[in-house]
Amino acid sequence: MADAVVGRHAPTPSGHLHLGNALAFGAAWLSVRGQGGRLLLRIEDLDRGRSRPEIAESQRADLQWLGLSWDAETAPQSTREYPLDGLPVYLCDCSRKQRLGGACACRAQPAAEGTWRFRCPPGSVSFVDRVWGPQQYSPGSDPIVRRRNGEAAYPLAVVLDDARDGVTEVVRGADLLEATAVQVRLAEALGLPRPTYLHVPMLLGADGRKLSKSHGSTELRALRRAGWTADDVWATLLPLLGLHVDSLSAAVSAFDPARVPQRSFTMDAAGRVVAGG
């Protein structure tokens, strides 16, 4: 028998959930529920300066309102340790400009202090995304895995957390497709299993930028105030996952990653889809 499927909702509590978040959490829920798996909630409050407990609470309420139940909540990132054990790393004291401009020589001659960077093996990384098919990306410059202030960087935290939580599938927005390459390399270096990846279409605002806090009118709490029900959210979002059914529950058996469109969608300020790009 195949191992049980384990997925996760992993909201970052620095901003309220908007339609783009709902699309990714909806796909995570549909995939896990359709396979009879287990869904975890993990609050990704790694960035303590920007994370707010009251926003995490509002995110839990939004997920419940949407009907996206979870089976257990795991430890939030702010309570976890992220050791560098077993990872080839070196210290770098260069500025961001030096790092990205190729002026950093710390890989050969490590600094005495600074950020810890992962000695990422050269070459491109191949993985298969369940929506986008075979993908190949180069991780680029060696990623930072621990900041100067001692805090773990997100790529290391998420790879360690998914392994510790037994997560077998990662579902998130297509803006993170390329970032997957570094996470695959980190998992390989640490000898951790590689989860499957499913990247859902990105939702853009009328300004062409990814939906975010700056598109406040597409936040779920704003839509709720404007009279939207959870069914209205799903009537808007399910077609963007290639689903033409009446309800979230009807979508469980119909969900098929191969039918999720490989493109982005543009939303207007009222939360309507105005274009597929």
Ligand SMILES: [Zn+2]
């Ligand atoms: Zn350097």
